[in-house]
Structure formats: structure tokens, C-alpha cells
Amino acid sequence: MLNRRESEVMNAVYSLCAGKGICLVSPEEILAVIPKKLRPSEERLEEILYELELDDYFELLSSDRKGEKMYVITLHAEGRAFRRYSVQMRRDFALKIGWAVASAVIAFLVGLLMKRIF
Numbered sequence: 440m441l442n443r444r445e446s447e448v449m450n451a452v453y454s455l456c457a458g459k460g461i462c463l464v465s466p467e468e469i470l471a472v473i474p475k476k477l478r479p480s481e482e483r484l485e486e487i488l489y490e491l492e493l494d495d496y497f498e499l500l501s502s503d504r505k506g507e508k509m510y511v512i513t514l515h516a517e518g519r520a521f522r523r524y525s526v527q528m529r530r531d532f533a534l535k536i537g538w539a540v541a542s543a544v545i546a547f548l549v550g551l552l553m554k555r556i557f
Contacts, residue, residue, distance in 0.1 A: 441491075446525065447477045448487045449496060452512055453521050456497075460514045465507055496521065 441449060451472035456462040466481050473479075479487060488510065492499040496518035500511040517524075 441494075444477060444479055444483075445487055445491060447473050448479070448484065449491055449518070449521055450525070452488075452491075452497065453514070453518065456512055456514050456518075460519065462512050463509055464512065465509050469510075491518075 448469065451469050452462075452464075454472060455464050455468065466484055469484060470478055470481070488499055491497065494517070495515050497515055498513040502509050502511065
């Protein structure tokens, strides 16, 4: 399971590589897609990218183009299914919240019923 920053970085990579499954991007391009509130430093971004590569979301190759650091990112199967995975996680979270609310309502109603009976 990804933490919030890893999820935001993966979301940015997925949107930059959408459709093709491979992209050539700079760290600045990735950081520009991430919301300002969750934007990591360039060093932390590199660490997150390598961690996501270890988790087999994509293959990451670093290179220099005219002195600027560039990444060649090739999405793997888990990286291509990232959107589906994140939608499923939100749905599961909503379902758990729904069950918790329903259980609380039922417990409240059973408590009222018990007071009436006794």
C-alpha cells in the first residue's frame, strides 16, 4: 500500500505516461503535476521514484540531457493498473465507513428497543 506522497507521485507519473506507457520527463515536470501542498523536494522525489520502481510499478532509467536530469519511465502492469487500484481503494474505504455508520445506527436502535422492553 502506498502512502500519500507515493500515491501523488505515482498519479503524476501515470498522468504523464498516459496512453503510451512510456515517457521521458524531468523532475520539474513531475513536480509541476503534484499539488503544491504535497510536493516533495527533488531529492525526496528521486527516493520515492526508486521506491516505486522497487515495488514494480515502473522501470526507471536516469539520464542527462544537456546537463538536465531526465527520467525514462516505462510503466509495468502494476503501474498501468494504478488508476483502477486507487478507485478500488476509495470504494473500499467508503464501504467501510458505510458499514460503520450502519452498525452504529443499528446499535442505537437496539439500545432504544431494549429500553422500551425493560
